[in-house]
Amino acid sequence: MRKLRRSRRELFEELDKPELLALPAKPFELAEWKTNVRVNIDYHIECDHNYYSVPYQLVHELVEVRATRDTVEVFHQARRVTSHIRRHGRAQHSTLTEHMPRSHREHAEWTPSRILRWAGEVGPATRSLAEKILEERPHPEQGYRACLGILRLEKRHTRERLEKAAARALACHSHSYRSVASILEKKLEAQPLPQVTQASLPLHENLRGGNYYDS
Numbered sequence: 001m002r003k004l005r006r007s008r009r010e011l012f013e014e015l016d017k018p019e020l021l022a023l024p025a026k027p028f029e030l031a032e033w034k035t036n037v038r039v040n041i042d043y044h045i046e047c048d049h050n051y052y053s054v055p056y057q058l059v060h061e062l063v064e065v066r067a068t069r070d071t072v073e074v075f076h077q078a079r080r081v082t083s084h085i086r087r088h089g090r091a092q093h094s095t096l097t098e099h100m101p102r103s104h105r106e107h108a109e110w111t112p113s114r115i116l117r118w119a120g121e122v123g124p125a126t127r128s129l130a131e132k133i134l135e136e137r138p139h140p141e142q143g144y145r146a147c148l149g150i151l152r153l154e155k156r157h158t159r160e161r162l163e164k165a166a167a168r169a170l171a172c173h174s175h176s177y178r179s180v181a182s183i184l185e186k187k188l189e190a191q192p193l194p195q196v197t198q199a200s201l202p203l204h205e206n207l208r209g210g211n212y213y214d215s
Contacts, residue, residue: 034065043099047072050087053099115147122154123163125170132175149177157184164189 043056119130
C-alpha cells in the first residue's frame with residue numbers, strides 16, 4: 001500500500017488479528033420469535049400448530065416465544081420461564097408436570113386405561129359407562145373426576161348396586177356421576193330397565209323412552 005508503505009498482511013497482523021475472538025463452539029442457530037402470545041386457560045401456548053405448557057400462574061398473560069429447529073423457549077417479561085423439545089406435526093402437546101395446578105398434578109399419572117380397569121373390577125356395565133363418559137368429553141382427562149366419583153359410590157353402596165345403577169344409566173343414556181348417584185339414592189337400580197320397542201320408536205341413542213323420566 002503505497003501511501004502507508006505497508007502491506008495488508010502487516011496491517012492485519014498488527015491491528016485486526018489481536019482483536020479476533022475464537023469461532024463459537026456451535027454454529028449459528030436460526031431462531032424465529034413470536035411476540036404477544038397469549039397463554040391459554042389450559043396454561044399452554046400455541047407455536048406452529050402445537051402446544052407447549054408454561055407455569056399455570058401465567059394464564060392469560062402475554063409471553064414471547066423463541067423457536068428453533070429443536071427447541072421452543074418461552075419468555076415472560078424478558079425472563080425465560082420454560083423450554084421444550086420442539087414438536088413436529090400438528091395438535092401435539094408438550095406438558096411439564098411442574099407447570100400444572102396441584103389438582104391437575106394429582107391426576108397426571110392417571111390414564112383412560114387405568115380408569116377403565118378400575119371400573120371393570122365393578123362390572124361390565126360400570127366399565128361401559130366409564131367408556132361413554134371418557135368418549136363424550138373433548139379430552140378424556142375431563143371425565144376422570146366423574147368416573148372416580150362413580151367408583152367411590154361403591155363404598156357408600158354395594159358393588160352389586162353400583163353395577164345395576166350403571167346399567168340403568170346406560171339404558172337411559174344418562175352418562176354422568178349425578179345420574180348414577182340419583183339412581184342409587186332413589187333405589188331405582190332394582191326397577192326393570194327401560195325398553196324401547198322397534199314398533200313404537202326407531203332405535204336411536206338420543207331417544208331415551210318414557211321410563212327415563214320416571215327417575
